[in-house]
Amino acid sequence: MWRLLAKCALALATVAAVPAAAQELPRLVSRDGRHALLVDGAPFLMLGAQANNSSNYPAMLPKVWPVIEAMHANTLEIPIAWEQVEPVEGQFDFSFLDTLVEQARAHKVRLVLLWFATWKNTGNSYAPEWVKRDTARFPRMKKPDGTTHYALSPHGRNTLEADKRAFVMMMRHLAKIDRDHNVIMVQPENEAGSYGLARDHAPEADRLFKGDVPAELVRALKVKPGSWTAVFGKRAEQYFQTWYLARFIDEVAAAGKAVKPLPMYVNAALGDAFTDEGGNVGPSGGPNWNVIPIWKAAAPHIDLVAPDIYNRDALAVESFLEKYARPDNALLVPEIGNALDYARFLWPALGRGAIGFAPFGMDATGFFNYPLGAKALDAATMEAFSGPYAMLAPMARDWARIAFENPVWGTAKGAKIQAKVFGRWQIAAEYGRWQMGEPGWTSWTKIDPHPLAEAPVGGMVAAQLGPDTFLISGSHVRIRLTAAGAAPNEQAQIISAEEGSFVAGKWTMRRRWNGDQIDYGLNFTGEPVMLKVTMGLYR
Numbered sequence: 001m002w003r004l005l006a007k008c009a010l011a012l013a014t015v016a017a018v019p020a021a022a023q024e025l026p027r028l029v030s031r032d033g034r035h036a037l038l039v040d041g042a043p044f045l046m047l048g049a050q051a052n053n054s055s056n057y058p059a060m061l062p063k064v065w066p067v068i069e070a071m072h073a074n075t076l077e078i079p080i081a082w083e084q085v086e087p088v089e090g091q092f093d094f095s096f097l098d099t100l101v102e103q104a105r106a107h108k109v110r111l112v113l114l115w116f117a118t119w120k121n122t123g124n125s126y127a128p129e130w131v132k133r134d135t136a137r138f139p140r141m142k143k144p145d146g147t148t149h150y151a152l153s154p155h156g157r158n159t160l161e162a163d164k165r166a167f168v169m170m171m172r173h174l175a176k177i178d179r180d181h182n183v184i185m186v187q188p189e190n191e192a193g194s195y196g197l198a199r200d201h202a203p204e205a206d207r208l209f210k211g212d213v214p215a216e217l218v219r220a221l222k223v224k225p226g227s228w229t230a231v232f233g234k235r236a237e238q239y240f241q242t243w244y245l246a247r248f249i250d251e252v253a254a255a256g257k258a259v260k261p262l263p264m265y266v267n268a269a270l271g272d273a274f275t276d277e278g279g280n281v282g283p284s285g286g287p288n289w290n291v292i293p294i295w296k297a298a299a300p301h302i303d304l305v306a307p308d309i310y311n312r313d314a315l316a317v318e319s320f321l322e323k324y325a326r327p328d329n330a331l332l333v334p335e336i337g338n339a340l341d342y343a344r345f346l347w348p349a350l351g352r353g354a355i356g357f358a359p360f361g362m363d364a365t366g367f368f369n370y371p372l373g374a375k376a377l378d379a380a381t382m383e384a385f386s387g388p389y390a391m392l393a394p395m396a397r398d399w400a401r402i403a404f405e406n407p408v409w410g411t412a413k414g415a416k417i418q419a420k421v422f423g424r425w426q427i428a429a430e431y432g433r434w435q436m437g438e439p440g441w442t443s444w445t446k447i448d449p450h451p452l453a454e455a456p457v458g459g460m461v462a463a464q465l466g467p468d469t470f471l472i473s474g475s476h477v478r479i480r481l482t483a484a485g486a487a488p489n490e491q492a493q494i495i496s497a498e499e500g501s502f503v504a505g506k507w508t509m510r511r512r513w514n515g516d517q518i519d520y521g522l523n524f525t526g527e528p529v530m531l532k533v534t535m536g537l538y539r
Helices: 002-017 058-063 065-071 095-106 157-177 203-210 215-221 228-259 289-298 314-324 340-350 379-405 439-443
Strands: 027-031 034-039 046-050 075-081 110-120 140-142 148-152 183-190 265-269 304-309 332-336 356-359 408-412 419-422 425-430 459-466 469-475 477-483 491-503 506-512 522-524 530-538
Touching: 034 183, 034 379, 046 065, 046 110, 046 332, 046 379, 058 065, 058 095, 065 379, 075 095, 075 183, 075 356, 095 110, 095 157, 110 148, 110 157, 110 228, 157 183, 157 228, 183 228, 183 265, 203 228, 215 289, 228 289, 265 332, 289 304, 289 314, 304 314, 314 340, 314 408, 332 340, 340 356, 340 379, 340 408, 340 459, 340 469, 379 459, 379 469, 379 491, 408 419, 419 459, 425 459, 425 469, 459 477, 469 477, 469 522, 477 491, 477 530
Parallel strands: 046 075, 046 356, 075 110, 110 183, 265 304, 304 332, 332 356
Antiparallel strands: 027 034, 140 148, 408 459, 419 425, 425 477, 459 469, 469 530, 477 522, 491 506, 491 530
């Protein structure tokens, strides 16, 4: 009895040692079409970084933490693999998870766990060997001619039950070792779907496809009942695959949330940024933008769907951000290329209220996924990410709160939209400018071309705090504020431009910009700062 009492006392002491706010589970909240990730009870901005896929072993972590620290990241995304935790069926090993959580806590870094299981980049490479070898028990998708496709079928009940059991065991162990919720989010599966085959053609899948669209989906999409082909035409196979794959993952997520209800999301390998007419929708079944409504209906336990961005074209990135930043979907960029030119897309992501942003491959293990990302993490590449992160890190919660409560907007060099009107003010971005002077000065003095005039770098973000007051930041950009719709005899003026940050939730000025610093717009270099700008009119 005394041993039982001692254990109870120790458990109570452990709970008491964790601050009350830290015991509050992370969760997503939405209001007026905006979203916030609450961590320890307050809005939190994920300044994230994702490690390489094979960095999920204790021996690799010493090569991860220095890069996370150099980036000024506050969150690490890292895999937990099914093959790693259940190498033998029914026998579980969570030693890496123990080490990971312990070291993350020591480094004061939050975690997002990536559950690589039935699907990882659509394949089954992270499933245990006992799953890979038993194709009768864990079926792959079938092609129309009866031959076997590489991807595991979303109709495989044995696969679902085995995946779900392992995920629940992982979440149960996490609940025991992470009572202060250092893990803030979980991604069940990774880039699910299938390439080269729109849907499974096994007998049971064919039977379901010939049947009617489930009534639940008919109601959600407000379409007329009927067969998949009759209701959805040429998109029928993709929509069918999406429904059953999303139901599979939702069941996994629901079982995990029953143990520890952390926010959960799924990530999309993307197709065409602008249209699905040509059928380029990424892997069939995955959460591509054109099937977000199906995911919302099929997977209510998934808190958000998120784009993995490996497209360097600013117009395409702008389109992806717009499509995933929805009133019913919080914007998260859980993966983006780690090359220098991807860093500019942090600004438009923040400008659409993103709750987090994470370049992929941020460790020193020596793997680089060029051409999707960088050839190497050289100093310039690291600085492109670490500069904005260093500025945002001390005020990450403040920015998250401000973006949840106020209008925000951002853009990057190459994007279609480079100006935005907020009430009576227009904010516009220009690139390839020196910090002083105007392009027209060449008529009387020689001006060297700006070294970044043609480079794919630069962007900005603004939050409107009041009718005439803004928070503004950016990198390699000139920002001008002008009157929008002012009377003919009214002129815009900067009342004040304060450089500073938030300290204990309160704006604290370091200095005021004036004279040369504001005569030619607000000019941001590769070392971003935050400005609080108040505008006014005079006659």
